[in-house]
Amino acid sequence: MYVLEKAPAKINLSLDVLYKRPDRYHEIEMVMTTIDLADRIEITPLFENRIVIESENRFVPNDERNLAYGAAKLLKETFSIKQGVKIKIEKHIPVAAGLAGGSSDAAATLRGLNRLWSLGLKVNELANLGAQIGSDVSFCVYNSTALAQGKGEIITELPAPPACWVVLAKPIMGVSTQTVYENLNIDRVNHPDTKGMINALKTANYEKMCDYLGNALESVTLSMHPQVQQIKDQMESSGADAVLMSGSGPTVFSLVKQESRAYRIYNSLRGFCNEVYVVRTLGYHQSLD
Known part of the structure; x- marks a missing residue:
């Protein structure tokens, strides 16, 4: 068994x-x-x-x-x-x-x-x-x-996000979450609008969800690893609807509605890093047996 x-x-x-x-x-x-x-x-x-x-x-x-x-x-x-x-x-x-x-x-x-x-x-x-x-x-x-x-x-x-494509790109290095928090200046944090994001999910508003993407740790990791900023810039210039670093990084993700655009971003990133993925959002509750 x-x-x-x-x-x-x-x-x-x-x-x-x-x-x-x-x-x-x-x-x-x-x-x-x-x-x-x-x-x-x-x-x-x-x-x-x-x-x-x-x-x-x-x-x-x-x-x-x-x-x-x-x-x-x-x-x-x-x-x-x-x-x-x-x-x-x-x-x-x-x-x-x-x-x-x-x-x-x-x-x-x-x-x-x-x-x-x-x-x-x-x-x-x-x-x-x-x-x-x-x-x-x-x-x-x-x-x-x-x-x-x-x-x-x-x-x-919370409700699952509106269905969309997610392009993920991870540079070759790893990032220590502890190190990122140690370098965080709590008095200079750029606070995202959490309530705005929650309302966007509750109203299934894709555009607002993109608008309210935010990560207080992003600036710390970007200052330590400039290649993460390069990936963000590449995604944005390739037509992403929104781009953000996940967690303490270094993975960056972009949200897009159209599959064709997702693969355009994917192809544009192949020269920047080897680990690039095109996936879908899930976000729904999976009950235990």
Whole structure:
């Protein structure tokens, strides 16, 4: 017996940093949605009481550094599970890209083990557990479109965005989220209009959604990595409706309505970076079995 789960990537439609909290974390407000670029998680029970991570991607750790490992360990310890598991991760989401690939793998592991071990946990219960693993895991458990507040653990579901094409481009380097936050000057943050983005989603207004795209971390990453700005400029000059960096970067995405224009942008980026994708928005709620 084995369990299969899809682990979709996310993009930030809006990311705001409000202030630094007493616990040294930052208070954030993020509107996120899922896209049709996903890892594939296969979970198989083991007779031995251990957790095994398998992946052909050399950048994916196979020990406790892997968030999927942490998800399995947390469920085993919380519910006194003595059975082991093998978690095979087929990577399609770029690593260290600002697309929550590791967090989505962890969330998919929580969902899959909930089924495999017949734990009967509801979505919000899994999301609360996910908050102990990483700031994006709670959102990824819901697998939809949502406002994330606090450290990312307070989730309010939102309507899926209007259907459109998403072109993603990731430069060859990775970006450390911790380093980006360390270089963020909270007094000079350019705050996006979170309420405007939420209203755009609630009214299914594609043009307004494009207008309200914003990321408070973008200027920090752009100052550290000029090639990210080059990708943004290339997307804009190739006819994107809107362009934004996702998360702490370095991946940049553009939104477009027409498929032909999406592939025009895709083709224009091939000289800038090797990892370029054309996908669709998802953003709808996927219920647990």
